[in-house]
Amino acid sequence: MVIIGAGGAGLRAAIECSAAGLKTALVCKSLLGKAHTVMAEGGIAAALANVDNQDGWTTHFQDTLFGGKYLNNWRMAEFHAKESPDRVRELEQWGAVFDRTPEGKILQRAFGGHTYKRLAHVGDRTGLELIRTLQDKGIHQGIDVYMECTISQLLKDGDRVCGAFGYWRETGKFVIFKAKSIILATGGLGRCFKITSNSWEGTGDGHALGYQAGAQLLDMEFVQFHPTGMVWPPGVMGLLVTEAVRGEGGILRNSRGERFMEKYDPKRMELSTRDVVARSIYTEVKEGRGSPHGGCFLDISHRGAEYVKKKLPSMYHQFKELADVDITTGPMEVGPTCHYAMGGLKVDAATGATRVPGLFAAGECSGGMHGANRLGGNSLSDLLVFGYRAGVGAAEYAKSAPSPRLDEAQIAAAANEMTGYFGRENAENPYQLHLDIQNTMQNLVGIFREDKDLATAIGKLEEYKERYQRVGIMDGNRMFNPGWHLCRDLKNMLICSEAIARAAQLRKESRGAHSRLDYPGYDDYWSDHNLLSEDQGGRMNVQPCAVVKAQDLQPLVDERKAKEKK
Amino acid sequence: MSKREFKVWRGDAQGGKFIDYPVDVQEGMVVLDAIHQIQSQQAPDLACRWNCKAAKCGSCSAEVNGKPRLMCKTRLDSLPEDQPVTVHPMRAFPIMRDLVTDVSWNYKVNKKIPPFTPKKDTQWLMKQEDVDRVQEFRKCIECFLCQNVCHVLREHDKKEQFAGPRFFVRIASLEMHPLDSLDRIPLLKKEAGLGLCNITKCCTEVCPEEIHITDNAIIPMKERVVDRYYDPVQIVIRKLTGKDKK
Numbered sequence: 102m103v104i105i106g107a108g109g110a111g112l113r114a115a116i117e118c119s120a121a122g123l124k125t126a127l128v129c130k131s132l133l134g135k136a137h138t139v140m141a142e143g144g145i146a147a148a149l150a151n152v153d154n155q156d157g158w159t160t161h162f163q164d165t166l167f168g169g170k171y172l173n174n175w176r177m178a179e180f181h182a183k184e185s186p187d188r189v190r191e192l193e194q195w196g197a198v199f200d201r202t203p204e205g206k207i208l209q210r211a212f213g214g215h216t217y218k219r220l221a222h223v224g225d226r227t228g229l230e231l232i233r234t235l236q237d238k239g240i241h242q243g244i245d246v247y248m249e250c251t252i253s254q255l256l257k258d259g260d261r262v263c264g265a266f267g268y269w270r271e272t273g274k275f276v277i278f279k280a281k282s283i284i285l286a287t288g289g290l291g292r293c294f295k296i297t298s299n300s301w302e303g304t305g306d307g308h309a310l311g312y313q314a315g316a317q318l319l320d321m322e323f324v325q326f327h328p329t330g331m332v333w334p335p336g337v338m339g340l341l342v343t344e345a346v347r348g349e350g351g352i353l354r355n356s357r358g359e360r361f362m363e364k365y366d367p368k369r370m371e372l373s374t375r376d377v378v379a380r381s382i383y384t385e386v387k388e389g390r391g392s393p394h395g396g397c398f399l400d401i402s403h404r405g406a407e408y409v410k411k412k413l414p415s416m417y418h419q420f421k422e423l424a425d426v427d428i429t430t431g432p433m434e435v436g437p438t439c440h441y442a443m444g445g446l447k448v449d450a451a452t453g454a455t456r457v458p459g460l461f462a463a464g465e466c467s468g469g470m471h472g473a474n475r476l477g478g479n480s481l482s483d484l485l486v487f488g489y490r491a492g493v494g495a496a497e498y499a500k501s502a503p504s505p506r507l508d509e510a511q512i513a514a515a516a517n518e519m520t521g522y523f524g525r526e527n528a529e530n531p532y533q534l535h536l537d538i539q540n541t542m543q544n545l546v547g548i549f550r551e552d553k554d555l556a557t558a559i560g561k562l563e564e565y566k567e568r569y570q571r572v573g574i575m576d577g578n579r580m581f582n583p584g585w586h587l588c589r590d591l592k593n594m595l596i597c598s599e600a601i602a603r604a605a606q607l608r609k610e611s612r613g614a615h616s617r618l619d620y621p622g623y624d625d626y627w628s629d630h631n632l633l634s635e636d637q638g639g640r641m642n643v644q645p646c647a648v649v650k651a652q653d654l655q656p657l658v659d660e661r662k663a664k665e666k667k
Numbered sequence: 668m669s670k671r672e673f674k675v676w677r678g679d680a681q682g683g684k685f686i687d688y689p690v691d692v693q694e695g696m697v698v699l700d701a702i703h704q705i706q707s708q709q710a711p712d713l714a715c716r717w718n719c720k721a722a723k724c725g726s727c728s729a730e731v732n733g734k735p736r737l738m739c740k741t742r743l744d745s746l747p748e749d750q751p752v753t754v755h756p757m758r759a760f761p762i763m764r765d766l767v768t769d770v771s772w773n774y775k776v777n778k779k780i781p782p783f784t785p786k787k788d789t790q791w792l793m794k795q796e797d798v799d800r801v802q803e804f805r806k807c808i809e810c811f812l813c814q815n816v817c818h819v820l821r822e823h824d825k826k827e828q829f830a831g832p833r834f835f836v837r838i839a840s841l842e843m844h845p846l847d848s849l850d851r852i853p854l855l856k857k858e859a860g861l862g863l864c865n866i867t868k869c870c871t872e873v874c875p876e877e878i879h880i881t882d883n884a885i886i887p888m889k890e891r892v893v894d895r896y897y898d899p900v901q902i903v904i905r906k907l908t909g910k911d912k913k
Binding site: 131133137139140193194195198200201208226229246248300335337340341415423424425530533536576577587 | 711808
């Protein structure tokens with residue numbers, strides 16, 4: 102068993118695989134415990150009903166579908182809502198220490214789009230708690246962890262996967278993992294955009310590796326811009342400001358002091374879904390009512406200094422140290438930042454299997470769970486629920502799979518690709534090409550989109566693919582060489598960017614995180630269809646497919662739709 | 668736009684030296700921004716670790732102007748303007764390349780600490796005030812700056828006998844967990860070498876998470892070791908009852 106990615110989903114999957122008695126390798130690009138999961142701050146959504154006792158899985162399911170504008174895979178949303186409470190309790194039993202209610206139970210907080218107080222949390226560092234707990238559980242269970250190792254190619258034996266080719270970041274030496282089944286848990290693709298909350302790792306590796314191996318990408322047009330990222334100083338632009346600030350009562354205002362969410366979603370106000378809040382802030386700025394550095398104001402100071410420091414300690418420090426702003430006495434400036442990919446590899450709801458035999462996916466690099474827009478807090482629960490399921494599914498598959506046979510020609514080609522970046526004459530600078538991709542995606546495929554921009558973006562991406570052929574590195578050798586690493590990462594980002602732009606052009610409507618200036622409303626056809634991207638002989642083919650619904654869940658969906666109409 | 672002179676250590680296990688790089692300074696810039704600028708414009712192969720850029724992952728530890736810091740949290744305007752900014756890899760760990768050090772030893776130490784083990788029939792109820800202290804310890808982002816400045820590791824390199832502040836904090840978080848059932852006091856005394864710490868508080872000073880490592884973790888753990896092994900009353904009771912708790 103090989104699991105690629107050691108964030109929440111990868112770790113949870115690895116724990117399950119090794120519990121099933123399989124020899125489990127967990128491969129990650131960074132050191133263990135540094136994955137982007139640590140940046141998840143606000144909490145884990147689970148209908149534990151510790152604070153609001155009316156809560157239950159049906160409401161969580163309905164909230165998730167409403168948030169995702171009914172494009173979610175209904176079955177995934179059902180599993181997620183039903184199983185997340187167990188996954189959270191299990192974390193506690195493995196040593197996680199959540200904030201408590203007065204009775205001593207796990208405390209839950211309000212969050213955008215959730216009907217009830219639902220997010221189990223630890224101040225504003227829930228992701229760190231989750232990853233540390235899984236890490237400590239995992240290392241004592243006999244998982245082999247391979248740190249600072251990047252996978253650049255999945256190896257295949259006929260139709261099925263049989264291994265992975267990669268390099269050690271430290272030495273630049275190549276490594277081959279032989280495996281009966283592989284789980285991709287590589288997280289997001291935010292580095293395709295200029296303003297992003299994602300770290301250097303979010304280059305869409307799993308999306309691209311799976312796509313190249315023959316799996317399909319689903320819902321790629323839906324990229325979540327988190328409404329509140331830092332906008333100043335320039336170096337931290339895009340850095341996440343947790344939704345927990347709004348969950349704890351934070352108020353958004355424009356430069357005139359108006360609480361502008363009254364205009365856009367008077368019912369939910371600041372706790373509207375992320376797509377709505379991000380668009381609202383963007384619109385305020387565009388119409389000249391922004392803050393000095395091109396965002397809006399978010400104020401939590403009315404909750405009192407002690408409360409803010411207790412519930413939002415890392416936000417307090419982040420602003421104090423990086424922006425010279427004391428959030429206990431005044432507002433912070435925030436604006437939208439690329440945060441999360443709803444789109445990802447199309448998987449079977451129960452097992453996380455892609456259509457490629459032996460290849461599974463879980464977490465952000467898989468698609469379907471969140472539809473057109475993810476609710477805050479549904480990501481950490483997604484990692485746990487589907488990390489677990491993919492672990493079980495992949496282990497089951499591996500037990501009956503034949504021994505993998507590696508193909509020397511594929512290995513040689515993968516090695517040539519990596520060494521090819523050295524010694525190219527007049528090589529294209531990878532950092533410059535990366536910046537160009539980011540600017541194109543940010544400016545033409547961002548929060549608001551329209552046909553002419555998307556067409557331009559697709560044209561530019563074709564140029565970038567040409568330039569990518571010449572990308573190379575003149576300096577240094579294969580030892581810990583970030584420029585060399587970036588060369589290969591660009592390929593993944595180009596695949597993801599193209600899928601996003603092409604799907605965005607085809608979806609001629611506005612829904613969830615996808616807003617078209619030229620098609621501002623919902624469209625009936627698209628309310629029932631997702632978009633799938635797949636490789637066809639080196640060309641990307643994008644086409645619609647029907648949303649995965651379920652008869653037994655229809656009454657719950659109808660009930661919610663009727664309620665929203667009122 | 669003003670310029671600042673940077674001296675960044677470049678090299679590998681065989682040796683290296685400071686290389687000068689001019690950097691364009693923007694308002695509010697941190698040291699990690701400068702390193703990224705150097706990578707993209709002057710030295711694409713400059714090796715450094717980083718992830719979150721928000722002081723939440725603990726990847727970008729280095730010694731800035733000789734002081735152990737997270738590069739993502741160190742603003743240029745907090746450093747003296749009249750002298751170049753020096754950036755050196757952590758000194759307590761073997762160098763891999765440029766600013767990247769081999770911190771794998773820490774992961775080996777962590778693996779030796781017995782994990783959280785709940786009591787049988789646990790009810791899973793805990794009061795907030797009973798977990799405040801544990802939560803403080805669990806804020807640790809494993810930047811290993813405390814390990815880097817600890818004399819026992821930095822000057823005396825006693826990595827075989829001493830777990831270091833990071834892992835005293837970790838053990839304390841388990842020992843103080845209201846529902847944990849294991850006894851890690853013998854581990855602290857023997858394999859973890861807690862006695863080697865002479866509470867100079869260097870670790871506490873550099874902790875970017877402001878964990879009170881010495882006062883809240885190390886000293887209480889030292890007290891527990893003392894109570895167990897050196898309290899004369901306890902020794903007598905153990906002798907009389909024949910109950911020698913290891």
